[in-house]
Amino acid sequence: MVEEINAGLEGVVVGQTELSNVEGDIGRLTYRGEPIESLVKRDFPAVLNWLMTGEWLDESQCRALDRWLADESELSAVESRVLEQLPRNTHPMSVLQALVPIAELTPAQQPPAWLDEQWVPGLVLAARINAAVRIWHNLSRGGDVFAVPAGLGFLEKLLYGINGAAPGEQALRAINTTQILQLDHSYNAGTFAGRVIASTGASLCASIAGSLGALSGPLHGGADEAAVMMAREIGSPEKADRWVRDALANKVKIMGMGHREYKRLDPRAAILKPMARQFCEGTEWQTLMDTLMAVEETCQDVFSSRGKEIYANLEFYKGAVYLALGIPEQYFTSLFACSRVFGWISHFHEFNRAPRLIRPRALYAGR
Ligand SMILES: CC(=O)SCCNC(=O)CCNC(=O)[C@H](O)C(C)(C)COP(=O)(O)OP(=O)(O)OC[C@H]1O[C@@H](n2cnc3c(N)ncnc32)[C@H](O)[C@@H]1OP(=O)(O)O
Numbered sequence: 001m002v003e004e005i006n007a008g009l010e011g012v013v014v015g016q017t018e019l020s021n022v023e024g025d026i027g028r029l030t031y032r033g034e035p036i037e038s039l040v041k042r043d044f045p046a047v048l049n050w051l052m053t054g055e056w057l058d059e060s061q062c063r064a065l066d067r068w069l070a071d072e073s074e075l076s077a078v079e080s081r082v083l084e085q086l087p088r089n090t091h092p093m094s095v096l097q098a099l100v101p102i103a104e105l106t107p108a109q110q111p112p113a114w115l116d117e118q119w120v121p122g123l124v125l126a127a128r129i130n131a132a133v134r135i136w137h138n139l140s141r142g143g144d145v146f147a148v149p150a151g152l153g154f155l156e157k158l159l160y161g162i163n164g165a166a167p168g169e170q171a172l173r174a175i176n177t178t179q180i181l182q183l184d185h186s187y188n189a190g191t192f193a194g195r196v197i198a199s200t201g202a203s204l205c206a207s208i209a210g211s212l213g214a215l216s217g218p219l220h221g222g223a224d225e226a227a228v229m230m231a232r233e234i235g236s237p238e239k240a241d242r243w244v245r246d247a248l249a250n251k252v253k254i255m256g257m258g259h260r261e262y263k264r265l266d267p268r269a270a271i272l273k274p275m276a277r278q279f280c281e282g283t284e285w286q287t288l289m290d291t292l293m294a295v296e297e298t299c300q301d302v303f304s305s306r307g308k309e310i311y312a313n314l315e316f317y318k319g320a321v322y323l324a325l326g327i328p329e330q331y332f333t334s335l336f337a338c339s340r341v342f343g344w345i346s347h348f349h350e351f352n353r354a355p356r357l358i359r360p361r362a363l364y365a366g367r
């Protein structure tokens with residue numbers, strides 16, 4: 001009997017989740033029923049807590065969580081030594097994969113009293129990941145780690161540490177938006193990898209180390225860096241049309257375009273494109289932004305001539321916002337991980353409430 005094989009698991013339902021809902025046919029994304037368009041008007045700590053627990057924090061709780069996460073965004077002596085030993089050209093995603101399995105999950109500061117203790121190790125891990133990205137950004141450039149003043153918020157500390165200067169109000173609002181948009185996305189490859197690892201009874205750190213590996217690939221989270229590298233290679237909007245037509249004729253994938261689930265515009269790209277335009281206008285990033293827009297136009301034109309549709313995904317315009325915030329492209333995917341880790345933690349706990357070993361079957365095709 002010939003068994004049917006679905007190598008990419010397209011459309012296969014392998015579990016359930018209450019965390020986020022990707023409605024690809026109508027281009028809608030919600031976290032616990034709340035559309036991302038309204039969530040981006042809130043503060044990042046409030047939204048990550050909503051995703052994890054399904055409860056809204058009041059203003060003082062939100063400030064307390066923000067401050068505690070920021071305070072926990074430091075590395076222990078052992079963790080710092082690990083980073084110091086790494087070759088300076090190590091990619092930030094590899095740095096995170098080296099660090100996470102040995103990360104210390106005991107908080108250095110007392111967590112807010114109302115925080116359910118089941119969340120503490122995961123939140124400490126998320127804070128360590130943010131710290132590692134900030135600190136590696138300094139170390140990999142051969143410099144000292146920028147001193148960051150006390151009393152900053154979680155995302156403020158991350159941006160301050162990367163740029164060595166206090167972010168303005170507009171930059172803070174922008175990073176609040178990008179990080180909210182990346183928190184969760186149902187059973188994407190990175191999250192699913194984490195659930196598979198959790199299904200063996202492995203630890204939270206093991207699960208998240210696996211998710212990081214999956215996220216790093218260019219067909220997934222690594223597309224953010226790859227899209228900007230593509231725009232840099234093209235060089236200018238005038239050259240985009242020829243470049244894209246040649247690429248598509250040669251079956252080269254255009255990074256940041258297309259999506260397994262969205263059959264319309266990714267709602268995250270719909271928010272990020274106007275933001276990126278506004279941020280890049282009249283700056284050194286204007287040509288890159290214009291090049292990305294020209295790539296999107298030609299890509300859609302070629303697809304339409306084939307009777308198909310293609311749309312930008314989360315990754316296509318996000319990089320232009322990040323560049324304007326002072327974040328270099330090698331760091332894009334690690335910034336993605338700084339947000340998505342809260343989704344991975346939520347999935348780890350959700351999965352472990354009804355665990356089952358995930359073990360599919362293969363059709364033997366050998367001798
Ligand atoms: C956060 C995230 O992970 S978002 C996704 C980030 N990844 C990217 O941006 C990488 C570029 N995009 C892609 O590779 C794909 O669109 C994926 C992997 C994201 C999803 O693709 P799948 O559901 O597997 O669709 P698949 O790759 O089979 O594409 C269907 C058709 O569209 C084409 N296509 C899809 N995306 C692209 C693209 N970006 N560039 C060129 N052609 C594309 C495929 O070549 C295929 O054509 P064919 O039917 O002639 O063979």
Ligand SMILES: O=C([O-])CC(=O)C(=O)O
Pocket residue numbers: 184185187188189220260261313314
């Ligand atoms: O859902 C997917 O396949 C990829 C994606 O957009 C994400 O992880 O945010």
